[in-house]
Amino acid sequence: MERVRLKWVAYTAYQAPDLDVMERFLVDFGMMRSARTDTGLFMRGTGEAHHIHVTRLGDEPKFLGGAFTVESRDELEKAARIPGATAVEPILDPGGGFRVTLTTPNGHSIWIEHGAAKVAAQPIRRSYRMNFASEHLRFNGTVRQRAEATPVLRIGHFVLWVKDVVAEVDWFRKYFRLVPSDYICAPGDPDPIIKGTFLRYDEGKEYVEHHCILVNESKNFGCHHSSYEVLDLDAVIAGHEHLASKGWKLDAGYGRHYLGSLIYDYWLDPFGNRIEHYTDTDLVNDEYEPVYFVGQAHETTQWGMAPPPSFFD
Ligand SMILES: [Fe+2]
Numbered sequence: 001m002e003r004v005r006l007k008w009v010a011y012t013a014y015q016a017p018d019l020d021v022m023e024r025f026l027v028d029f030g031m032m033r034s035a036r037t038d039t040g041l042f043m044r045g046t047g048e049a050h051h052i053h054v055t056r057l058g059d060e061p062k063f064l065g066g067a068f069t070v071e072s073r074d075e076l077e078k079a080a081r082i083p084g085a086t087a088v089e090p091i092l093d094p095g096g097g098f099r100v101t102l103t104t105p106n107g108h109s110i111w112i113e114h115g116a117a118k119v120a121a122q123p124i125r126r127s128y129r130m131n132f133a134s135e136h137l138r139f140n141g142t143v144r145q146r147a148e149a150t151p152v153l154r155i156g157h158f159v160l161w162v163k164d165v166v167a168e169v170d171w172f173r174k175y176f177r178l179v180p181s182d183y184i185c186a187p188g189d190p191d192p193i194i195k196g197t198f199l200r201y202d203e204g205k206e207y208v209e210h211h212c213i214l215v216n217e218s219k220n221f222g223c224h225h226s227s228y229e230v231l232d233l234d235a236v237i238a239g240h241e242h243l244a245s246k247g248w249k250l251d252a253g254y255g256r257h258y259l260g261s262l263i264y265d266y267w268l269d270p271f272g273n274r275i276e277h278y279t280d281t282d283l284v285n286d287e288y289e290p291v292y293f294v295g296q297a298h299e300t301t302q303w304g305m306a307p308p309p310s311f312f313d
Helices: 021-028 075-082 165-175 232-245
Strands: 010-018 032-034 039-045 051-057 062-069 098-103 109-112 154-162 178-186 193-201 213-217 222-229 249-258 261-269 275-281 291-292 300-302
Touching: 010 021, 010 154, 021 032, 021 039, 021 051, 021 232, 062 222, 075 098, 075 109, 154 165, 165 178, 165 193, 165 213, 232 249, 232 261, 232 275, 249 275
Parallel strands: 010 051, 062 109, 154 213, 178 291, 222 275
Antiparallel strands: 010 062, 032 039, 039 051, 098 109, 154 222, 178 193, 193 213, 249 261, 249 300, 261 275
């Protein structure tokens, strides 16, 4: 069958026992409340997506799944023809729209959605440009960046923990227009053994972000982290200082990753879910040569605070 063309990550969804506490954290993280019901919290960024983070009320904190949007009803109907898919169903959450629910080979829920309401975007721009030693861009101007909640622009990617990476990646590639960017490997003879695969939207010559999903082998099940884009390095560091001042729990950051080159800053939400601010990631197209990365954990960081051992569990 023709593969479904994914437009963008829509949101990740979590279950948590206290929506107030989750909202307090996410506001400090740089999101805004889009809607709140008795049983759900729907948070947005500065873009036009109605929500990019969902929390559903429930006793046990856990990851519920990830959602993608598609550009047309046709693509949604296509998703409904994937084996095991539900029919196209109306979304009863605020924002509405229609969705198809899928279960991956490792048991993750993936929702494909179309037709949700949009909200008015709140574009943010810098009033200044950054000077580099090699290139000066700011003249008779000043930088004014306080340590405050840094606006989250949008969701960029999430990372699934699975037992069987090959089955999961094969499934994503068979049914969706996704293509590997890089691989995380263990040493093997003669070939390295793939433990993780970064997947991006397969848009040929068009440049897209290095990954929208990373599928990673783990003894755990769930989501290693979900990740939200912020404007630039100033935004990452200002947001970091703000989250620290509010007493939230730092996981790792800031620093720059090796694969994808992102500047990262990882925090733990009040229920132990890892959540990332990122900026300045690689953009790649079909001329990009995948890297089979075989290295030590500390080599995944180029500079900055290296992730703790628990990050690699
Ligand atoms: Fe990430």
